[in-house]
Amino acid sequence: MDQPRVAVVIEDETDIRSLLGAVLGQAGFEVYGAATGVDGLELVRLHQPLVTTLDINMPGMDGFETAKRIRTISSTYIVILSARTEEIDALQGLEAGADDYIAKPFRPRELRARVDAMLRRPRHRIDGALQDPSDRQPEAAPVLSAAANGANGIWLEHKGLRLSRDTRIVSVDGVDLDLTRSEFDILADLLEAGRRVRGKGDLALMLRGERSTGIEYVSDSDARAIEVHVANLRRKLGESPANPQWIETVRGVGYRLTA
Structure with missing residues (x-):
């Protein structure tokens, strides 16, 4: 039972x-x-x-x-x-x-x-450990690769940043990060989108488990909440919005991965 x-x-x-x-x-x-x-x-x-x-x-x-x-x-x-x-x-x-x-x-x-x-969103795993942080491509868009993490999961990579949706593990240069669910889901969404811009409204709907059809209402507070989550995410990544290594802001629209 x-x-x-x-x-x-x-x-x-x-x-x-x-x-x-x-x-x-x-x-x-x-x-x-x-x-x-x-x-x-x-x-x-x-x-x-x-x-x-x-x-x-x-x-x-x-x-x-x-x-x-x-x-x-x-x-x-x-x-x-x-x-x-x-x-x-x-x-x-x-x-x-x-x-x-x-x-x-x-x-x-x-x-x-x-x-x-x-x-509907997976729970954040807080006890996992990354075993093999190698094989990254620093200047490329996100790379899908198999990682030796005890399971045949798929890793998204970008400039030393690695993320696995299956294990809910994120690391930078082999050091695991402790992210909230919202921070993890936003980062995963951006990594999967690559250089495509993800609007604040799109990210807000994603966190609510909804798909955009063009008619949903996203409030200013929802958009502001995305800004807070991204700011917290950048702080944990240790990057500056003025000189981003991973996430760049597209003014008036949203966010995307750096080149």
Whole structure:
């Protein structure tokens, strides 16, 4: 018998915590609730949930700090639900490691849809190790090659940067990088696109698990969230936007690999 999917709800308001528990329970999750960030962190450590929801304004440790600490011990999908609707709050939540940010009051169907979209994306592997960082072509567009990683996976390569979708491993010159799911998926998308420009709207839809048909709505906050993810990705890669080694900005449009 399959083990039940687990979710942790970290919310100091009892009514909202109960509502979230009911919504996730109807989606097939076994739900554990906590009223503080400290207690929620311990639940995540104990149960290793697939999904964790967070409030920001909680007594003691706030949601931003809680998200950062959760991200050091778990690859759980983190959804922040908060009455704070300023763009800076959403960006700060994403920078803290959240996968999504939903404003309160929220619609249960929207939460279910957001969670379903996240679950269509593979989980980020945080314990893998690259064994063979050789055979790269520094000046070429992405190269597909077989790598000795204990499996016959396909690696995307560009100037010493290597990525495997199968193992969810990314490395630069043999050193593994710790990326969030969104950062990994954006980097994989850019590597596969090569020199083709990927617009911010295209990347936002990709993160939501949707394909572009030309009629979808992508908000300014969605586009700004992509900018934050790319900025975090560049920081972890150790490159400067002014002199990029891997990802260059196409002003007013989006991003693509360097030549």
